[in-house]
Structure formats: C-alpha cells, structure tokens
Amino acid sequence: MTIDQEPLDEVFLEGLRFYAFHGNNPEERVQGQRFQVDVLIRADLSEAGKTDDLTKTISYSDVFRRVEKIVTGEPRNLIESVAQEIAGTILAEFSLAQSVTVTVRKPEVAIKGSILDAAGVRIHRKREKTDG
Numbered sequence: 001m002t003i004d005q006e007p008l009d010e011v012f013l014e015g016l017r018f019y020a021f022h023g024n025n026p027e028e029r030v031q032g033q034r035f036q037v038d039v040l041i042r043a044d045l046s047e048a049g050k051t052d053d054l055t056k057t058i059s060y061s062d063v064f065r066r067v068e069k070i071v072t073g074e075p076r077n078l079i080e081s082v083a084q085e086i087a088g089t090i091l092a093e094f095s096l097a098q099s100v101t102v103t104v105r106k107p108e109v110a111i112k113g114s115i116l117d118a119a120g121v122r123i124h125r126k127r128e129k130t131d132g
Contacts (some may be wrong), residue, residue, distance in 0.1 A: 007098055009045035011058045014038045016067055021075040022082055023106075029075055036118065037067055038103040039086065043096040058094050066093065071104075079104040080121050087125040099126040 016037040021029050041058055048057035070085050083102040090100045105120035 007042050007044040010040055010042055011045070011060055011063070012038070012040045013060050013063060013067070016064065016071075018068065018071040020071050022071075022077070022079055023075075024077045033109075034107055035071055035079070035082075036105040036107055036120075037071060037086070038101075039063060039067060039090070040101040041090060041094070041097045042099045043094075044098070045096075056096075058096050063090065063094070066090065079106065080123070083121050083123045084125075087123055091125060091127050097127065099124065 016039070018035050018037070019032055020035050021032040022035065023029060023033070041063070043058055045057055047053075066089050067086055070089065071082060076082050083104045086102045086104075087100045090097050090102075101122065101124045103120060103122040105118040107118045109116070109119040111119065
C-alpha cells in the first residue's frame with residue numbers, strides 16, 4: 001500500500017448517543033438536546049488480525065471516551081465544529097488512523113413545518129502526508 005492509498009480496513013462506532021448543549025439558538029444552549037454520532041476510522045488492521053494484539057489496532061473503547069468528552073464538553077454553535085474536533089482528535093491521538101469520517105446528527109431538530117428523522121453533518125478527514 002502506498003501513502004496515497006487509504007486502507008480498506010475500518011474501525012467503526014455507530015449510534016453513539018449523548019445529551020449536550022450545542023446550537024446557535026438560545027433554547028438549544030439552555031434546554032440542550034440529543035445528539036447521535038457515528039465514527040468510521042480507516043486503518044491498516046492486518047497486524048492486529050495476525051497477532052491478536054490490542055496494541056496493534058484502534059480501541060473503540062478509547063475512541064468512545066474521546067468522542068463522549070468532546071460532545072458533552074464545551075458547547076459549540078455549529079455541529080460542524082463538534083465533528084471537526086472529533087476528527088482532529090482521532091487523527092492526532094491514534095497513529096494507525098489514516099482517515100476518519102464523522103457524522104453528527106440532531107435527531108429531534110426543530111425546523112418549522114418539517115417532519116424528519118434527523119439533520120446533521122458528515123465530514124471526512126485524512127491524515128496529512130509527512131515528508132520523510
């Protein structure tokens with residue numbers, strides 16, 4: 001695999017649910033609301049598969065704790081900012097991670113006249129190439 005190719009292996013967490021106070025509207029900051037997060041991390045997991053060694057993979061328990069801290073932490077105006085912090089943290093703290101896709105949903109978003117399951121954002125970030 002060359003540096004330009006993303007690994008096909010994935011570690012994922014789906015449907016993480018948190019109560020938090022993100023949003024641009026005052027009532028979102030006071031009342032709070034539920035958020036749902038999905039994280040998909042691409043990494044080469046072949047060594048973990050060969051060795052059965054937890055240190056050769058990305059612990060989804062550790063990923064969960066990072067995501068929980070971010071989502072339930074400092075309120076943000078935009079869920080784009082929440083997703084960006086999650087992606088940046090995963091790439092910074094998990095050296096095996098080559099890219100990450102983060103989805104942040106508001107399942108009970110209030111949009112006048114709407115009937116919908118959720119609204120949200122999905123971002124994809126890659127590890128920056130390093131020279132040498």
